Amino acid sequence: KQEVTQIPAALSVPEGENLVLNCSFTDSAIYNLQWFRQDPGKGLTSLLLIQSSQREQTSGRLNASLDKSSGRSTLYIAASQPGDSATYLCAVRYSNSGYALNFGKGTSLLVTP
Amino acid sequence: DVKVTQSSRYLVKRTGEKVFLECVQDMDHENMFWYRQDPGLGLRLIYFSYDVKMKEKGDIPEGYSVSREKKERFSLILESASTNQTSMYLCASRTRGLYEQYFGPGTRLTVT
Numbered sequence: 001k002q003e004v005t006q007i008p009a010a011l012s013v014p015e016g017e018n019l020v021l022n023c024s025f026t027d028s029a030i031y032n033l034q035w036f037r038q039d040p041g042k043g044l045t046s047l048l049l050i051q052s053s054q055r056e057q058t059s060g061r062l063n064a065s066l067d068k069s070s071g072r073s074t075l076y077i078a079a080s081q082p083g084d085s086a087t088y089l090c091a092v093r094y095s096n097s098g099y100a101l102n103f104g105k106g107t108s109l110l111v112t113p
Numbered sequence: 114d115v116k117v118t119q120s121s122r123y124l125v126k127r128t129g130e131k132v133f134l135e136c137v138q139d140m141d142h143e144n145m146f147w148y149r150q151d152p153g154l155g156l157r158l159i160y161f162s163y164d165v166k167m168k169e170k171g172d173i174p175e176g177y178s179v180s181r182e183k184k185e186r187f188s189l190i191l192e193s194a195s196t197n198q199t200s201m202y203l204c205a206s207r208t209r210g211l212y213e214q215y216f217g218p219g220t221r222l223t224v225t
């Protein structure tokens with residue numbers, strides 16, 4: 001089974017720090033990779049989508065990179081704020097899995113004031 | 114903005130009941146999905162539909178069925194609810210092609 005791994009599982013940082021969340025995947029043959037945010041008890045909010053032909057995508061304080069050859073993506077959050085506290089999920093659409101997204105188990109982020 | 118809505122935020126049912134979870138999207142998306150999310154197991158795909166009346170099994174279809182009679186609506190059916198189906202259920206939709214997937218707010222189902 002093609003897997004997606006997110007490390008660390010949990011992270012606590014003081015407000016204002018820049019931070020990096022990691023996502024690794026087992027097969028470089030992917031269509032795209034999507035980062036989501038999930039607040040407790042809520043649904044998932046799409047943050048960024050990176051197509052396989054792209055190296056990075058940016059939205060505000062968020063920057064996501066993709067390195068297919070090494071099977072890695074990173075989500076960079078600049079100048080973190082307490083409102084960024086949430087679980088961040090990485091999902092990969094592998095080329096041979098058709099319609100489905102394969103999800104990591106997430107990184108739980110706490111930004112302390 | 115894409116909007117995916119689910120019929121209930123919280124639902125409590127008894128073992129053996131037939132349960133319907135409804136999902137509606139307003140962006141004319143062809144693809145729709147049902148996931149369940151459990152602590153330590155992450156999101157797992159139950160069923161998906163790539164167009165009206167079309168459906169495919171995901172990773173954990175046992176005990177579930179689905180219905181897609183109209184493009185905007187995708188229903189998940191628990192034929193005879195069991196306690197191990199207590200979970201958070203998440204619906205998602207996406208337009209055909211290599212585009213973003215959008216999620217609804219989730220339904221927290223408890224089966225007692």
